[in-house]
Amino acid sequence: MAKRSKHEFKSNTMPAIVTVGPVAILLLFLVVAPLIFVAVMSFCQTDEFYNVVYKFTSVNYGKLISTDYLKIYAQSLLIAFITTVLCVLIGYPFAYIIARTKSKKKQLFYMLVIIPFWTNSLIRIYGWRTFLGSSGWLNKLLMVTHLVNEPVDFLYKTGTTVLGMVYCFIPFMVLPLYTAIEKLDGSLLEASSDLGAKPVKTLFEVILPLTSSGIFSGCIMVFIPCLGYFFVSNILGGGNTDMIGNLIERQFKSANNWPLGAALSIILILVTLILVKIYQKLGGDMDNLGV
């Protein structure tokens, strides 16, 4: 008779239920059920008091094809795209330096990326508004140094929205990049150089291909939440340039058309799923998204 440990279970069912069960129930109630509710609502109508009436209509999806909504979708995708590109351009060198440094300060650099996360992003964005305003520190500095004579209008432009977005999302880019770059085997770089490759060639032929998984996951982590981040465009963009998130928010509040808001959300979810699909097709690893 084989010796059986006291702690071994006879079947796998019990441990599975105990460990995965609570999470599954949580996901079922907090993610799956609300999603089904949103999907159902997107096919509903409203009554004279703007209450949701559970009667089928596809009119909400018909409305989405209007050029105005399409423009706002295009606008959001563009802002998210520019933000992602800037995050890669700024984040990659930074991640490379902290991942490859031999300095003891490595941990410190890493923490510098994380620490701002401990403050609510809303507060940090308001901080930017104060900093960039006509009577803010940046303008004061420019005036004192006589670089400008009149305060510069930094605020309430699409560029300011992008700045706020990049600021909010740069850690989401740096962390996956850091993980990917740290895995990079230093001897490969030496080999590349020994075989006569110039640094630029090494960068494009060795470093970037080997860290592409990090770039992919970083891009997905930045691009997707960017589409829904409406408060940055409200606070720094002055509400001049709507994002998809603004459009959805408005349907649930002042415009009081919940079914239309639900339909807009479903489209956003579909866009997201398509992007994740593309990411997988390009060879991205889903595990890399769970930073």
Added chain:
Amino acid sequence: MKKRILAALISVSLVAMSLTGCGSSAETGATGDQGELNIFVWTEYLPDSVVEKFEKETGIKVNVSTYSSNEDMLAKVKSETAGAYDVLNPSDYMVAQLIAQDMLQPLDFEKLPNFSHIGESYKNPAYDPGNVYSVPYMGGAGAIVVNKDKIDMDITSYADLFDTALEGQLVVLDDFRAVIGMTAKSIGYDMNETDTAKLAEVSDKLMELKNNVVLYDSDSPKSALISGDCAAGMIWSAEVAMAMEEVPSIEVIYPEEGAYLFFDNWVVTKESPNSENALKWINFVMEPENMAMILEEFPYLCANTDAIELMGDEYSSNPAKNPPADAIAKGSYVENLDASTLDIYSEMWTKLKE
């Protein structure tokens, strides 16, 4: 396959996380000797000191929850269990909506003797004829604000705000009924225009505003005026009053066309389990001395004429705090629109924000 499901869940929860707002729910405190009272009121509209005074005087335990839009309030009242809130503080058009949906109870005016302090012109409003369900609290106007140091143009009407000379200077409320209403008024139409041909003209006019407005803000539009990022605009009159205290060159102007007005009211929910306490509260707030305490902190337009007398000159002669009677008489309120008209408004607004 499992990974794919996980992927879907992750991406979806990311979207969900990025879209969630914040909110607060009614606290349920310990029941005092005299029972309790759940008040649901606008943010920055009711000082704690007044609530504490009421608790001390009556022994009633008060729970205050706040909201920042009428629609938020309505959605929360509907989704909570019946009777979760006793007293609400809806604006004009929302009172009419609550009455139409049979969500309020008629007030017993024998228990509201302080109603006599309310000015005659504020009684019997169109949204609640005969004050059957509501008692007016505070309100204001969508007033024009101008920083005279920065703008030498003579502005007297909403129409002037569309002048190309004001390019890149304005802050307006992030409220589509207010801004579209203002636009309609500027070309001589009604605040609540429903005629589609006229609305098409309003939509064209609205696009002229696009280059002038740099900031849409309903929460604290005064900040951009104080910091100097904006030089003029259309914002809540009480916000102008607060901006004037910081920057003396800021002025308030009530438009020739008649201003956009709002008025908030006390009502009692139909299922309120503490309706006796609710009436005690409403009567307490209408006591001039208590109302004056509120006005000290939040200088809005007030329906309580006896309270205004207690406030003295600093309040009553300040047109931003106490708008002149003719400005109020000329003004108009937001009214409920049918769903298809509201959709037109919403589409116009979307176009503006492209």
